[in-house]
Amino acid sequence: MLIIWRSELSKDVELLVLRHENAMLRRQVPRPRYQSADRIWFAALSRLLPRHLWPTVFPVTPATILRWHRRLVARTWTYTDRRRPGRPPTQAAVRNLIVRMARDNPGWGHRRIQGELARLGHQVAASTVWEVLDAAGIDPAPRRSGPTWRQFLSAQAHGLIACDFFAVDTIVLKRL
Numbered sequence: 001m002l003i004i005w006r007s008e009l010s011k012d013v014e015l016l017v018l019r020h021e022n023a024m025l026r027r028q029v030p031r032p033r034y035q036s037a038d039r040i041w042f043a044a045l046s047r048l049l050p051r052h053l054w055p056t057v058f059p060v061t062p063a064t065i066l067r068w069h070r071r072l073v074a075r076t077w078t079y080t081d082r083r084r085p086g087r088p089p090t091q092a093a094v095r096n097l098i099v100r101m102a103r104d105n106p107g108w109g110h111r112r113i114q115g116e117l118a119r120l121g122h123q124v125a126a127s128t129v130w131e132v133l134d135a136a137g138i139d140p141a142p143r144r145s146g147p148t149w150r151q152f153l154s155a156q157a158h159g160l161i162a163c164d165f166f167a168v169d170t171i172v173l174k175r176l
Contacts, residue, residue, distance in 0.1 A: 026059065034060075039068040090132065094122055098132045109141035 034042075042058055046065045054062045094117070101113050108116075110130040117124050133140075147155065169175050 022059070032059070040072065043069045043072060090124065090128055094124060095132050097122070098124075098129055099136045099138065102133055102136075102138050107141055112141075 042060065042065055046054060046058065046062075046069070049057060051062060054065065058065060097117070098113055101108065101116060105112075110133060111126050113133075114124060114126040114129045117129070
């Protein structure tokens with residue numbers, strides 16, 4: 001209440017003394033560490049002054065004050081109450097059905113299995129089918145059917161050896 005009755009001259013003198021004290025303290029401390037309460041205080045007071053006065057009043061740049069304000073607003077409006085943990089997990093029965101379909105029908109790919117599941121009334125995305133097959137260690141459709149590399153090479157080994165000895169090139173490049 002006493003501040004209201006003071007003269008304008010005494011208020012201006014006090015303001016000049018405080019500004020000079022502030023300038024002295026800034027010279028002594030190279031870079032002050034502001035806490036969250038300090039940042040909120042500066043951001044709130046910045047709303048009371050025109051922007052062209054900010055550089056003369058505040059110890060930080062206007063861009064810093066605006067950045068603090070943006071962070072404060074971003075932390076306030078995170079909508080954490082609306083967040084959910086993500087997609088619900090695929091039911092174990094559907095996963096077992098996907099793996100069984102893939103093993104029983106080696107020519108079916110993940111899209112064909114997804115289509116068959118849709119016909120059975122299970123709405124599952126093709127990417128989910130692919131992830132279930134990948135987690136079960138089942139390769140894509142063309143690689144599932146047919147022999148493995150070991151089986152292929154052992155089956156072809158006798159034929160390859162017989163073909164190798166079938167033709168011989170001599171030193172003068174005659175083929176026998």
